Amino acid sequence: MSAKLIDGRAMGAAIRAQLSTRIARSSRSVRLDAVLVGNHQAAEIYAQNQAKTCREVGLEYHLHTLSATAGFGEIAGRIRSMNTEESVRAMMVHLPLPEGVDTERIQALIDPEKDVEGVNPVNIGNVVYGRRSLVPCTALAVLEMIEHTGIALCGARCVIVGASNIVGKPIAVLLMREEATVVSANRYTRDLPSITREADVVVAAAGVAGLVTREWIRPGAIVVDVGINRARGADGKTMTVGDVDPSVREVAGWMSPVPGGVGPLTVAMLLRNVVDAALA
Ligand code: NAD
Numbered sequence: 001m002s003a004k005l006i007d008g009r010a011m012g013a014a015i016r017a018q019l020s021t022r023i024a025r026s027s028r029s030v031r032l033d034a035v036l037v038g039n040h041q042a043a044e045i046y047a048q049n050q051a052k053t054c055r056e057v058g059l060e061y062h063l064h065t066l067s068a069t070a071g072f073g074e075i076a077g078r079i080r081s082m083n084t085e086e087s088v089r090a091m092m093v094h095l096p097l098p099e100g101v102d103t104e105r106i107q108a109l110i111d112p113e114k115d116v117e118g119v120n121p122v123n124i125g126n127v128v129y130g131r132r133s134l135v136p137c138t139a140l141a142v143l144e145m146i147e148h149t150g151i152a153l154c155g156a157r158c159v160i161v162g163a164s165n166i167v168g169k170p171i172a173v174l175l176m177r178e179e180a181t182v183v184s185a186n187r188y189t190r191d192l193p194s195i196t197r198e199a200d201v202v203v204a205a206a207g208v209a210g211l212v213t214r215e216w217i218r219p220g221a222i223v224v225d226v227g228i229n230r231a232r233g234a235d236g237k238t239m240t241v242g243d244v245d246p247s248v249r250e251v252a253g254w255m256s257p258v259p260g261g262v263g264p265l266t267v268a269m270l271l272r273n274v275v276d277a278a279l280a
Helices: 008-025 041-057 072-084 103-107 121-129 137-148 168-177 192-196 246-250 262-278
Strands: 031-037 060-066 091-093 157-161 181-185 201-204 222-225 229-232 238-241
Touching: 008 041, 008 137, 008 262, 031 041, 031 072, 041 060, 041 262, 060 072, 072 091, 072 103, 121 168, 137 168, 137 201, 137 222, 137 262, 157 168, 157 192, 168 181, 168 201, 181 192
Parallel strands: 031 060, 031 091, 157 181, 157 201, 201 222
Antiparallel strands: 229 238
């Protein structure tokens, strides 16, 4: 058996095409405002890529840069002024913030209606209550992928390996909203393979390369790989690998790849949140 591919690149491209149409039809301009503090190289590259992706779908992109010496007060001040600025309808803060700045306190200041990454606790709370809200983008991407397989989630057994606030927990909550039976596992879970072997859906979000092997997976199960890890290949070159070992492909019914899986779909979900917030 060879798992069917859950193609995050193709799914992301389809969503971006729909967004371009929505933006082109709208009389309003649609814009993402992002705050970048300091000169962290990975964050700068991410912001450059984000600007390009936004342009490609017809979104404007405003980057608000603050110096590496900016403290909590200055960053908070910028967020507060963006909250009140009418032309800012969709916003996010690039991480990491300078050492000593409390990231969660900054995220909690973002107006929930403009918080396109869904990081304000108000939005997380709304997700739990099932209210309309901006939902964290990686969790949205995972749900979209699982639904893409056509599985009826109500009553399905789902195991989420990894329980961080930004990835594992929101995924678990979204699946609970669909009335799936959800197990949230973490590094202390005992005999995890015996639990995942019972699952219809396994989401790997631990950040451990190759953690999930074929012995963990029930034949035909859906496996979504959120992990992004750097590893050295047989040729000695570094490459990006997920949390799921390639051997899983032989037993799973559906599997998302890394790269080309959750990552590109997460980008598309962020853009969709931007368009939803801007045109709300
Ligand atoms: P994190 O370190 O904050 O949390 C990891 C979680 O996994 C914890 O709950 C921990 O207890 C659990 N865990 C660790 N080792 C485990 C093990 N051996 N068995 C079971 N559980 C274990 O990480 P995070 O921020 O949630 O990210 C997880 C992974 O997802 C990382 O590889 C990260 O790069 C990736 N990620 C991908 C995207 C995307 O868009 N594709 C977005 C965010 C994060």
